[in-house]
Amino acid sequence: MVATFWRAAAIAALALLAGFLLSLVLRPSPTAPAPELPGFYLSKTDPAAPDLSFLDQDGQPRTFADYRGRVLVVFFGFVRCPDVCPTRLFELAQVVKGLGPARDRVQVLLATLDPERDVPEVLKGYVAAFDPGFGGLTGTPDQMATLAQRFYVAWRKAPLGADYTIDHSAATYLVDATGRRVYVAGSDTTDKQLFAALGVLASQEIP
Amino acid sequence: MSDLRYPRAAIAGALVAISLLPGVARAADIVIERPWSRATPPGATVGAGYLVIRNTGKSADRLVGAATPAAAMVQVHEIRMADGEMQMREVDDLEIPAGGSVHLEPGGLHLMLMDLVAPLVTGTTVPVTLEFAGAGRVPVELAVAPPGAPGPTP
Numbered sequence: 535m536v537a538t539f540w541r542a543a544a545i546a547a548l549a550l551l552a553g554f555l556l557s558l559v560l561r562p563s564p565t566a567p568a569p570e571l572p573g574f575y576l577s578k579t580d581p582a583a584p585d586l587s588f589l590d591q592d593g594q595p596r597t598f599a600d601y602r603g604r605v606l607v608v609f610f611g612f613v614r615c616p617d618v619c620p621t622r623l624f625e626l627a628q629v630v631k632g633l634g635p636a637r638d639r640v641q642v643l644l645a646t647l648d649p650e651r652d653v654p655e656v657l658k659g660y661v662a663a664f665d666p667g668f669g670g671l672t673g674t675p676d677q678m679a680t681l682a683q684r685f686y687v688a689w690r691k692a693p694l695g696a697d698y699t700i701d702h703s704a705a706t707y708l709v710d711a712t713g714r715r716v717y718v719a720g721s722d723t724t725d726k727q728l729f730a731a732l733g734v735l736a737s738q739e740i741p
Numbered sequence: 742m743s744d745l746r747y748p749r750a751a752i753a754g755a756l757v758a759i760s761l762l763p764g765v766a767r768a769a770d771i772v773i774e775r776p777w778s779r780a781t782p783p784g785a786t787v788g789a790g791y792l793v794i795r796n797t798g799k800s801a802d803r804l805v806g807a808a809t810p811a812a813a814m815v816q817v818h819e820i821r822m823a824d825g826e827m828q829m830r831e832v833d834d835l836e837i838p839a840g841g842s843v844h845l846e847p848g849g850l851h852l853m854l855m856d857l858v859a860p861l862v863t864g865t866t867v868p869v870t871l872e873f874a875g876a877g878r879v880p881v882e883l884a885v886a887p888p889g890a891p892g893p894t895p
Contacts, residue, residue, distance in 0.1 A: 613782075616789040616854075617820055618827050620779060621847045624889025656784035663782030663888045688826050695816065697855070701828040721825075 566741070569734050571717055573727030574708065579684050579716040581709050586681060588645075588673035591658035596671070598713045604641045605735040606709035607728075608671070610687045612648035612700050613660045619644070622704065623664040629725050629732070630665060636736040637667075639711065645671040647689050647700045649678045685716070708732070711740050770798030771837070771876040777893035778854075778883040780863040788812065788861045790852030790869060790883045791893075794835075795842040798875075804835040804843075806872040813856035815869065820848055837873075847891065863887050864894075 568576050581598035590596045598606070607626060611619035626642050633640060644661050646652035649672045652660075657670030672678065682689055689702035708717040708731060717735075719728065776792040788811075796802055807815040817832040832850065837843050845851050852869065854861075861867060866882040873879060886894045 613784050614787055615829075616785075616787040617818070617829070617847055617851050620782075620789075620889035621891070622889075624887075624891065627889075652784075659783030660785060661782075663780075688824070692828065692830075694829070694831060695814075699829045701823075701826045703825050704827045 566738070568715055569738070571708075571727075571731040571734060573723035574717040574719055574731050577686070577707070577716040577718045579686070579707075581713055581716055583684060586684060588671045588677050588681060589654055591654050591661065591670040591672075593654040598709055601641060601709070602713045603711055603740060604639055605711050605732060606707075607640065607642045607732070608645055608685070608707040608709060609642070610645045610647055610682060610685070610689070610702055610704070612646050613652045613656055614648060615700070618704060620664075622706075623661065623668070625725055626706075627665040627668070629729050630667070632729060633732060633736070636733060639736040640732055642668045643671050644668065645681060645685075646678065647682060647687075647702055649673055649675055686718075708735060710735050711738060768873075768876045768879060770796055771802060771873055771879050772797055773871070773879060773881045775893060776869075776881040776883045778861055778867055778885045779890055780885050780888045781857060781861045782888050783860065785860070786856055788854040788857055788867075789847075790815070790854060790867070791845045791847065792852075792881060792883070793842055793844050794837050794871075796837040796839055799839050800875065801839050802837045802876055803874040804837065804871060805833075805874050807852055807869055808872075809854060809867060809869040811858055811861070811867045811869075812854035813858075814854075816853045816855065817845075817850060818853045819850050861885050 587595060587597050609622055609626065623644065630637055630640055630642060642665065644657065646657060652672050654672055657672050661668035661670050685707055687703050689700055691698045692701050706719040706728065717731065772795040774793040774795060778788055778790050781788045794804065804817060809815055817835050818829050819832050821828050835843060863885055865885050867885060869881050869883055871879045871881060884893050
């Protein structure tokens with residue numbers, strides 16, 4: 535009787551232990567709590583959403599999962615933007631240069647809001663002028679509209695003489711190296727805070 | 742003696758009056774400082790021009806046009822933040838107040854060089870002719886800094 539009780543207890547304990555260990559393995563990543571990044575807030579955007587796909591600057595079909603292991607700095611803009619986009623890309627190049635060895639774990643991406651004009655080869659040459667390591671995201675108008683929507687980017691084409699320009703919110707987004715979390719810079723976030731945030735995210739262990 | 746005194750005063754008075762008339766800024770009243778631009782990366786078909794327009798005259802003037810052999814068209818654009826969006830709009834008529842200045846600089850006003858004939862190259866200059874309502878045509882040379890540079894190369 536007593537032996538049966540202890541056997542049952544041992545089996546229950548083993549089952550509990552096995553369940554606990556299994557839960558560690560199966561727990562949805564990311565497991566670690568999101569780090570506090572001054573100047574940034576955690577977005578509800580899920581970069582792993584199955585309908586987020588695009589082309590990179592080489593015309594390769596991509597999802598954010600393909601960039602796993604690298605922290606992404608995503609900036610929405612377009613090549614035919616003479617002032618704001620070059621200014622921001624120049625600043626981002628300065629920040630990234632200062633990272634030292636951690637630079638290899640950071641990827642800056644210009645996500646175009648003008649995919650009809652900004653085909654991969656246009657985007658590639660453009661971003662490389664700011665830093666040879668910079669990349670770009672483009673795709674069909676639908677793909678880019680979905681991407682912008684999921685990142686809560688407000689944008690629209692606005693007429694400019696016989697041409698058009700694109701009004702857009704100009705926040706900087708960070709996708710962590712697990713490809714699961716998105717951080718958004720506030721309107722007054724400094725590049726010093728961006729530099730610090732990249733340092734934290736680039737040194738995170740990837741589960 | 743008295744015959745000569747009055748005409749002289751009249752001429753002097755007329756000159757003062759003319760110089761005070763609005764829109765009679767002379768070319769010498771418009772001074773351009775720090776004219777610069779940024780090299781354009783491959784694929785970019787537009788460039789920007791930045792400068793400070795100082796009006797040393799006694800009447801306001803207006804920048805009404807600009808042209809360059811380097812681009813099909815030049816417009817004055819303003820970047821502004823509205824409803825959380827960066828917007829870029831054409832400014833038809835840019836007033837330069839008497840005794841004041843207007844800064845065209847990144848994130849604010851700029852000359853937009855549209856449909857560039859060739860990419861703008863760091864270290865070169867781009868000739869632009871500015872047209873003012875009063876001062877007429879004022880030529881400037883934009884010094885080209887690297888892509889996205891925050892200011893002209895010293």
